[in-house]
Structure formats: structure tokens, C-alpha cells
Amino acid sequence: MSLPASSRALRPALARLFTSSSAATAPADPPSTSKRPQARRQALGQYNIRYLEDFNFDDATSLGYLRLEKIRESQELVRKVALDREVLAAQRKPFNPPTGPLRITSTIDLSDPTSPHHVKRVLVAPVTALPLEGSSAVHRLKLLAGPRWTPGRPGQSEAEPEQGEGKDGWVKIAEERFPDARMNRKSVSDMLQRLVQAANDEASPLPATVPLDPRHLLARQRKKRQRAVLRRAEALNGRNEVIGGVKGFPAEWLSRPQE
Secondary structure, three states: OOOOHHHHHHHHHHHHHHOOOOOOOOOOOOOOOOOHHHHHHHHHHHHOHHHOOOOOOOOOOHHHHHHHHHHHHHHHHHHHHHHOHHHHHHOOOOOOOOOOOOEEEEOOOOOOOOOHHHHOEEEEEEHHHOOOOOHHHHHHHHHHHHHHEEOOOOOOOOOOOOOHHHOOOEEEEEEOOOOOHHHHHHHHHHHHHHHHHHHOOOOOOOOOOOOOOOHHHHHHHHHHOOHHHHHHHHHHOOOOOEEOOEEOOOHHHOOOOOO
């Protein structure tokens, strides 16, 4: 029995398809290595600075885009306030200013809920409101507080002596080391309590006759470049002696030879 003529004509093609050496199943030839660098150059050519278009000053600068980003953040904050207006109004409480002399303040940044300033606590207290026993304890507290004590209320008027509750100055203690706000609040309270206990200790090795050193006020005011406040801070620093190359070293601290 013989195959038809059409089948005999297709036999060579079928043999080429089903054989192991068929071109259909054979792996493709690897690309020529000589073309790879050229293809890479063509792919990177669009990033070449020589092929960039000239800047026609028709777009904002980098600083302009940063400014636009800040504006978008402000608009987003206003949008959140408008959407949550009813919720905020339901949680509204009247503000009653504290009557006690001690203040513990906090900072809330509505634009950044993850800001580390949210857990920071700052304690501000007048020295006259602390349970100190006598003038020697008051002076010893100022010495122990160091740069945390100021003659005026901490801030712009820290170098201006006050009358009334601030006649002995103010103490400011800040804490932000702990991840929880209550822990920082407890820390500043404990530090103030330890200061008061050390100041009331009559057996303290720190004598109450040591003069105060207000040079930390001068350093802060020089950094802020406030000339008017700097002059007042310099007036508080009455020790202008230069002993042994150290400016402000009190001469009364030097031991005198016995006669």
C-alpha cells in the first residue's frame, strides 16, 4: 500500500519537526558578544547629559519644589481639621490655667505624630516655692542647679531679676530620654526632689559661701546674639578677674599664705 503523493511530499518536513536535530527544538543561537556593549550604550544614552534638552527656565527649582511640599503638608493638615471638626468639637474642654507655682509643659506637633518632642517634659519652678530651709539652702540649691538656674523666668527674660515669687530665680529641668511621657514627667519630679534634699542637707560638702557662676547666661546670650540681654547678663557677672589665665576666677578662692 502506497501513500498518496501529498503525504509523500510532507514526509521530509515532518521528519525535520520531530527529529532531535530539528531547528524548531534546537536552542537559539546566543547573541553576539560584540553587540552587547552597543546595546548597553543605547540603553544608557537617554541618561547622558549631552542628550538632555536645554533648560528654558520653564520649571521650578529644587527649592521651589521643597516649598510646594511644605504647602501641601499645611493644606493636608487644614483638610484633616475640616474633616474632623465635629470629633474635635466633641472632645473640647475649657482651659483652666493652673494656680500652682510649678509648671510642667509639653509640646504637641500636629503635623508629625511621631515627633520625639511629644514625650518631652519641661519643669519650671520658682525657687521661692520650693521647701528650702533657710537662705543657705537657697544658695546651695542655686549652686547645685548650675545652668538650670536663672535669675529670671526661663526664656527671653532669663537674665532679668524679678520680684515677688521669682526674686530668688527659677529652676528649669527638661527630660526626653525615656520613650513614655509619664516616665519623663516622673524623672523631672524626682530630680527636683533630689535637688531640694541635697540643698537642705546641713552636712553637705558644698559650702554655702561659694559665689554663683552666671557664665552660662553669657554663653547662651552670646549664642543668641541679643545685645541688650547680653549687657544685663554681663552686669550679673561681677567677677572680671583673670587669675592664672582663667577669666572670671574669683580671687577670694585663692588660699592665702599664713603669716
